[in-house]
Amino acid sequence: MNSEEEEFTLQDKSAPIRELAELFDDSIMKSSTRLLIVISLSVNKRMVFTDLLKLTGVGKGSLSNHLERLSAGGYIRLRVTPTLRGPRTVAEITQKGLDTYQKYLGIIEKIRNSDESSSFK
Amino acid sequence: MPTEDDEVLAREMLQIGRRALRFEEYVLRRAWGVYYAVWALFFSVLFIIPSVIGLVAPSLTDSPYPYFLGYGVAGGLAGWATYLNFEKVYRTIRLRRALFGGTQARRSLKIGGWILIGVSNFLLFLVPYYLLGFKGLSVGYLGLLYVGVWIYTALRRTFTDFPLEGVLAIASFASSCLLSIYSILEGDYLITETSWLLTMLVWVFCAFYALYHAPEMLVYDDE
Numbered sequence: 001m002n003s004e005e006e007e008f009t010l011q012d013k014s015a016p017i018r019e020l021a022e023l024f025d026d027s028i029m030k031s032s033t034r035l036l037i038v039i040s041l042s043v044n045k046r047m048v049f050t051d052l053l054k055l056t057g058v059g060k061g062s063l064s065n066h067l068e069r070l071s072a073g074g075y076i077r078l079r080v081t082p083t084l085r086g087p088r089t090v091a092e093i094t095q096k097g098l099d100t101y102q103k104y105l106g107i108i109e110k111i112r113n114s115d116e117s118s119s120f121k
Numbered sequence: 122m123p124t125e126d127d128e129v130l131a132r133e134m135l136q137i138g139r140r141a142l143r144f145e146e147y148v149l150r151r152a153w154g155v156y157y158a159v160w161a162l163f164f165s166v167l168f169i170i171p172s173v174i175g176l177v178a179p180s181l182t183d184s185p186y187p188y189f190l191g192y193g194v195a196g197g198l199a200g201w202a203t204y205l206n207f208e209k210v211y212r213t214i215r216l217r218r219a220l221f222g223g224t225q226a227r228r229s230l231k232i233g234g235w236i237l238i239g240v241s242n243f244l245l246f247l248v249p250y251y252l253l254g255f256k257g258l259s260v261g262y263l264g265l266l267y268v269g270v271w272i273y274t275a276l277r278r279t280f281t282d283f284p285l286e287g288v289l290a291i292a293s294f295a296s297s298c299l300l301s302i303y304s305i306l307e308g309d310y311l312i313t314e315t316s317w318l319l320t321m322l323v324w325v326f327c328a329f330y331a332l333y334h335a336p337e338m339l340v341y342d343d344e
Contacts (some may be wrong), residue, residue, distance in 0.1 A: 015129040032133060036141055039212055040144060042212070044145075051148070104138075108135065111135070112220070112221075
């Protein structure tokens with residue numbers, strides 16, 4: 001690969017990474033756990049607290065904190081539903097959360113494509 | 122030009138997506154478990170409906186309409202479970218495609234599309250029945266084979282390793298469709314009933330197997 005081609009590939013890749021950085025402009029999204037929650041909720045639409053514990057692998061207190069921050073930022077909606085085993089916390093994705101997820105998908109595709117094209121070269 | 126930090130960020134983003142995808146395999150395996158259970162219930166209803174009609178309205182046992190009504194209602198409920206399952210499947214395929222590339226995911230169907238598929242399946246049996254008589258039902262079973270292909274495609278595109286219960290469910294379903302065609306053409310209806318009874322039992326097993334083994338999917342590569 002000559003230096004011109006190398007420069008082109010790196011610039012190619014820097015564009016989606018810049019977009020990624022913009023995605024994290026909001027401090028609420030500057031957390032891998034919170035991004036993981038938004039991705040999973042976008043696919044599943046709604047999830048119960050116990051499933052989110054399994055997904056993230058963090059403690060109950062920490063998860064509550066992450067969920068409250070996401071809820072305050074308008075990415076998710078929290079509600080408590082009564083069940084036979086007692087009240088359960090359910091998290092639902094909002095339109096803002098879905099928009100963030102769509103942006104994430106687009107950026108990831110661009111990064112993967114630039115990785116593939118650079119390995120091709 | 123991306124810095125080393127940018128590269129680390131990009132790698133981390135991919136890792137988070139892969140973890141979400143792995144978790145989705147767990148969610149989907151449970152969802153497929155429920156799907157098998159609901160359809161096993163539908164297959165059992167196929168056996169129960171004639172007895173219910175005979176008990177509630179004996180004068181209507183010779184009319185096809187109560188049967189179509191009963192099968193339509195049960196099929197509608199099972200169709201709703203199918204809709205919920207496959208919507209999740211399509212959203213997972215979209216995430217997998219973003220992370221690993223591959224075939225373009227078909228756009229998720231709107232609810233109207235699913236209703237259309239449900240009605241088409243119903244007509245697949247109803248129309249040949251009116252045109253060709255009882256033997257026309259074999260056309261319906263032949264058409265129903267596409268469901269096996271559909272399930273296979275969905276499972277292959279959402280799981281890293283094809284689940285065992287998926288193989289069993291598809292094999293039993295396809296066998297029952299083929300045996301039903303043979304049975305209808307030969308006039309030996311016992312084969313149809315026996316094969317669907319066996320399929321129902323296999324799908325009950327598949328449901329339990331999927332639900333029991335779903336937690337195994339929670340082992341993450343990044344741990």
